[in-house]
Amino acid sequence: xxxxxxxxxxxxxxxxxxxxxxxxxxxxxxxxxxxxxxxxxxxxxxxxxxxxxxxxxxxxxxxxxxxxxxxxxxxxxxxxxxxxxxxxxxxxxxxxxxxxxxxxxxxxxxxxxxxxxxxxxxxxxxxxxxxxxxxxxxxxxxxxxxxxxxxxxxxxxxxxxxxxxxxxxxxxxxxxxxxxxxxxxxxxxxxxxxxxxxxxxxxxxxxxxxxxxxxxxxxxxxxxxxxxxxxxxxxxxxxxxx
Amino acid sequence: xxxxxxxxxxxxxxxxxxxxxxxxxxxxxxxxxxxxxxxxxxxxxxxxxxxxxxxxxxxxxxxxxxxxxxxxxxxxxxxxxxxxxxxxxxxxxxxxxxxxxxxxxxxxxxxxxxxxxxxxxxxxxxxxxxxxxxxxxxxxxxxxxxxxxxxxxxxxxxxxxxxxxxxxxxxxxxxxxxxxxxxxxxxxxxxxxxxxxxxxxxxxxxxxxxxxxxxxxxxxxxxxxxxxxxxxxxxxxxxxxx
Numbered sequence: 001x002x003x004x005x006x007x008x009x010x011x012x013x014x015x016x017x018x019x020x021x022x023x024x025x026x027x028x029x030x031x032x033x034x035x036x037x038x039x040x041x042x043x044x045x046x047x048x049x050x051x052x053x054x055x056x057x058x059x060x061x062x063x064x065x066x067x068x069x070x071x072x073x074x075x076x077x078x079x080x081x082x083x084x085x086x087x088x089x090x091x092x093x094x095x096x097x098x099x100x101x102x103x104x105x106x107x108x109x110x111x112x113x114x115x116x117x118x119x120x121x122x123x124x125x126x127x128x129x130x131x132x133x134x135x136x137x138x139x140x141x142x143x144x145x146x147x148x149x150x151x152x153x154x155x156x157x158x159x160x161x162x163x164x165x166x167x168x169x170x171x172x173x174x175x176x177x178x179x180x181x182x183x184x185x186x187x188x189x190x191x192x193x194x195x196x197x198x199x200x201x202x203x204x205x206x207x208x209x210x211x212x213x214x215x216x217x218x219x220x221x222x223x224x225x226x227x228x229x230x231x232x233x234x235x236x237x238x239x240x241x242x
Numbered sequence: 243x244x245x246x247x248x249x250x251x252x253x254x255x256x257x258x259x260x261x262x263x264x265x266x267x268x269x270x271x272x273x274x275x276x277x278x279x280x281x282x283x284x285x286x287x288x289x290x291x292x293x294x295x296x297x298x299x300x301x302x303x304x305x306x307x308x309x310x311x312x313x314x315x316x317x318x319x320x321x322x323x324x325x326x327x328x329x330x331x332x333x334x335x336x337x338x339x340x341x342x343x344x345x346x347x348x349x350x351x352x353x354x355x356x357x358x359x360x361x362x363x364x365x366x367x368x369x370x371x372x373x374x375x376x377x378x379x380x381x382x383x384x385x386x387x388x389x390x391x392x393x394x395x396x397x398x399x400x401x402x403x404x405x406x407x408x409x410x411x412x413x414x415x416x417x418x419x420x421x422x423x424x425x426x427x428x429x430x431x432x433x434x435x436x437x438x439x440x441x442x443x444x445x446x447x448x449x450x451x452x453x454x455x456x457x458x459x460x461x462x463x464x465x466x467x468x469x470x471x472x473x474x475x476x477x478x479x480x481x482x483x484x
């Protein structure tokens with residue numbers, strides 16, 4: 001009797017662990033797609049490739065569907081398994097993460113739409129250097145945040161949080177130069193505005209990567225560091241001997 | 243024995259209902275503050291009141307703290323009560339809603355910061371009529387979404403979802419006129435850009451109100467209508483005889 005019950009609970013816990021692993025796997029798949037969307041949107045812009053831009057725009061549906069599917073999975077796990085402690089934090093972190101990934105997907109699709117109007121206008125406006133530079137930066141942030149999530153790596157997560165500040169300052173500088181270009185050449189206002197929207201989208205993607213990184217710290221350490229100034233973070237407490 | 247156990251479980255269930263009610267109350271308090279932040283940010287802009295703008299900017303901390311507090315409450319309820327079905331959906335809807343309210347707070351604070359730079363520049367630029375109009379529209383959406391949440395009113399929630407489309411088209415029209423003003427008077431580029439950022443923030447607030455309304459439908463009906471075209475929504479299924 002004792003043995004049967006043990007075997008039974010071992011079976012349940014094995015099944016449960018499997019479900020949690022599946023959640024992570026699906027989140028990573030969604031993350032991979034979203035990363036690719038950002039990369040393709042920027043490539044479409046820089047290469048003037050309107051077909052690629054259209055594909056990014058249309059693929060946004062796939063990202064959205066993934067969010068709904070993963071969220072349903074999370075709800076099922078919560079209802080059936082009633083997880084506690086770190087398992088509960090994992091499920092909640094996944095729910096929060098799908099929301100940020102979905103918004104990164106939205107931003108990629110906005111970039112693609114602005115790329116399309118730039119290609120149609122046949123202009124190669126100023127600001128592409130800045131776009132390329134910042135896009136590489138935020139793509140690295142997204143990639144690192146996802147890796148940190150997959151590996152429960154709080155040190156990598158913290159580096160993403162700190163990275164976000166430098167993206168913000170690059171963004172401010174780039175916006176200032178674009179405004180100068182506009183004033184110098186008012187005929188370019190409309191195309192430079194499109195580039196500004198693209199930069200703004202990239203800056204938002206950086207913010208979402210920052211959020212993803214914060215969830216990693218939450219799920220590993222149980223600390224909610226959203227809204228904490230990165231300079232105020234206590235590295236030892238976060239990275240500690242976990 | 244039977245009676246004791248019944249009394250005990252009635253006690254727990256009363257306590258549990260109380261906790262769920264508390265969650266809703268706290269969410270409404272956060273919603274009220276966020277609504278006020280949007281209202282004050284717009285008033286600061288239109289009246290050129292830099293003190294009010296500074297207050298909005300500084301109050302964002304309070305909004306952020308509320309989010310963390312409510313999210314902790316939700317996690318505690320999930321861990322201790324292990325809610326199922328509609329109770330689980332309520333807790334998940336509250337977690338999602340705090341995230342949108344926090345982002346509305348961020349947008350209010352962005353509006354306040356742009357209002358500050360406009361006041362400093364001493365300019366009363368074009369586009370204020372549009373800002374006033376769209377701000378009234380999105381504030382109504384936020385208010386209605388919160389009311390729908392408080393009353394589990396899916397009909398009101400659906401009207402908010404449909405409203406978002408008309409805000410989007412007002413936004414596009416307003417942005418187009420602002421671009422024309424810029425071209426006519428390049429010296430006003432910098433101040434018109436600030437107004438554009440404010441409009442963009444308002445449009446985002448409309449999107450968040452739309453999200454809030456979708457959570458109401460999710461929590462009452464168990465339907466996830468995010469990413470569903472409002473024209474494709476089946477009113478009967480949503481409003482049905484609940």
